[in-house]
Amino acid sequence: MEDAVSNFFCEKNLDVENFLRENAINREKRDLTRTYLIIDQNKFESDNEINIVAYFSIALKTLIIPQTLSNSKIKKIDGFSKDAKESIVYLIGQLARNDDYNTEAITGAEILARALNIISDIKDKIGGKVVLVECEDQQKVIDFNLENDFERLPEHSENELINAIKEIIASEEEITSPIINAINEIIAIHDEKRISDYVKFIKFI
DSSP: OOOHHHHHOOOOOOHHHHHHIIHHHHHHTTTTTTTEEEEEHHHHHHHHHHHHEEEEEEEEEEEOTTTTOHHHHHHHHHHOOOOOOOOEEEEEEEEETTSSOOOOTHHHHHHHHHHHHHHHHHHHHOOOOOEEEEHHHHHHHHHHHTTTTTEEEEEEEEETTEEEEOOOOOOOOOOTTTHHHHHHHSEOOHHHOOOHHHGGEEEEO
C-alpha cells in the first residue's frame, strides 16, 4: 500500500497529493475522515498490484451559514429554521486523479459521482441535507463545481477557501466510461495492520 500511495502524483494540486501520502491514514485512525481509493482492477487482477487511479475523502464539517442568504435558502440548508447560523454538512475534502491516468480512464465528474453515491447512502441511514466542497479561487475548479450543480456561497470560509454546496439527492445516476470495469473498485484506507488484508475492504460503487 505504501508503494501505491507513493506512486500517486497530482502536479496540478500538490495539496491533494500530500494529503494522501501524509495525512489520510492518520485522519482515518482518528475517525476524522474516510478516504476512498479508486483502483486499477486490471493491474490488480493481472499483477496483484494496487495502482491508484483516483481518490476522494469525505468528512463532516460545521458550515457557517452566510447570513446574506435569503431566509428560504437558510431554511433549506438547515432543514428547519430560517434563523440558523450553522449546519452540519458532508464535506468532500479531497478529490483527485493520478497524473498517470487521463480522462479516458475516469473523469472528474465520474470521481465526484462516486463520492456523492456514498454520501447519498449515508444520508439514507443517518440523515443530512447538504454536501460541501471547498476550493481555492481558481476559475477552472469553480467552473467544475458549478457544472456539477454546486451552488457557490457568497462568502469565503474561515480558511479563505470558496464554499459551494449541493443538496443531497437519491443516488446519482451511474456514469460509465470505456474502461469502467477496470477502475470501479474502491477500498477505504484503514490502519496499517488491516491494510495488508485490503481485499476485505474492496467495495463496488
